[in-house]
Amino acid sequence: MNLRYDEVVRSGIAKQVAENIRSAIMDGRLKIDERLPTEDDLARSFGISRPTVREALKRLAAQNLIHSRRGPQGGNFVKRPDPEGLSKAITGAATLLVGVGAFDIDEIVTARLETETICCRLACENRQEEGLQAMAAEILVQQDASISDEEFCASDVRFHRALIDSSGNGPLKLMMYTVIEAFIPITNMIVFRVRERRQVVAYHTQIIDAVRARDAGAATAALSELLSYVRTSYSAALDARGKREKT
Amino acid sequence: MNLRYDEVVRSGIAKQVAENIRSAIMDGRLKIDERLPTEDDLARSFGISRPTVREALKRLAAQNLIHSRRGPQGGNFVKRPDPEGLSKAITGAATLLVGVGAFDIDEIVTARLETETICCRLACENRQEEGLQAMAAEILVQQDASISDEEFCASDVRFHRALIDSSGNGPLKLMMYTVIEAFIPITNMIVFRVRERRQVVAYHTQIIDAVRARDAGAATAALSELLSYVRTSYSAALDARGKREKT
């Protein structure tokens, strides 16, 4: 272990140290599950104080790069990167972006349509009973008229997640969890008023039937109709809001 | 500002405080560019020490949620979420995942093919002179035989980035930067030995010409050929490695 910072810039020591250790992890000088030197040793070897070291370590912990244990044989350890955690982090940040209005609904719907179409196709090729069952379960939930809008939306998200999972493609899943968790709610929430749940469920059913039959054409067609339905519902909701504001 | 933590659990005060402030930002109780209370005030109002508050703030800074300025009128401020920063963070984490072998080349290539095909189509619809120029510039770079493999790879990444940018779809760009920055290098590096730069450049040229002519069919066809070329080159590289290991 040879962590030492090369050039002392004026400020942000903690940041530099974090960056230093981070790059050591990234290029493999620190391996997975390896223990870092103790905080005291780090402080000594970097020539800084322990709280500063800790600030640096907290930055890394926030990025899910390390975790810590107390006690003897404890310490700070390089964490094995997990797609699940990354997905969550991306989703949170993407949700913020959406909340801030960084994207307009039209491009979100387009992105959803294009990317989920891929998933439909791959799901048809790679059809697994597990994914089909997960989707079917969500359809059952959605048919229950007593659930709230929020629950319906959550089930909607899970349905599309299952569709993505069925693609069986890891990198694609990583990319798309973002879209789903962050982008579906914003489209749904706006649209709820005008939107017929039964219509949505009908499209979902079409999709799952098509995937089961390995009919990619039918699956993507149903998806396309679902999203154009969402798009028109959104326009309708906007119009309604416009009228209300005129009064 | 009314940040206070509800229940004291046993450990991880800094983590809790970070989570507390984080949720305040997420659900809008803290607005963009708003100043948090001073670290001393936070420490007082949470009933903890300042170093602990700072650890919490560092976590948030690492997640790009806040930034700090010194001096009077300084303090910690809620940061406007920016797609650029998020992309970088995702890329870093995704690169780690790739490095750890979380995905195999085949699914990466598939994901690239499918998603970049979308970009090709949208780029044809949304063709902008700016994007075309950026792509053309990279082709010029790639034709220079004197550049290193690393430089060629970097230019390759920039070319595909420009292609994505040309789609003009923000959410899609967000998703795809991940793929490009993290997934192109791994495919390229393995393949360099066997791969003909001229061939790659030829495909790139086909793509840009097709986009310029708004011929989505030709563009996606060229992309598909490029990636199947990458895929076969990869197999060849694997075979070569296999033979070498037999000796």
Next chain:
DNA sequence: ATCCAATATTTGTCAAACCTATATTTAAAT
């Protein structure tokens, strides 16, 4: 040999100070 308690190690938290950057204000010089 087994179990329990003392111990050592390492992270977690705290306290009080000092350093450093910077916006504002004040005072001086033009």
Next chain:
DNA sequence: ATTTAAATATAGGTTTGACAAATATTGGAT
């Protein structure tokens, strides 16, 4: 009167030193 330069106050950045809490190891008693 205006501009410039220095003093000041503020708030983050860092240090020192200590104590608390968790936990694997060690040593002693049964």
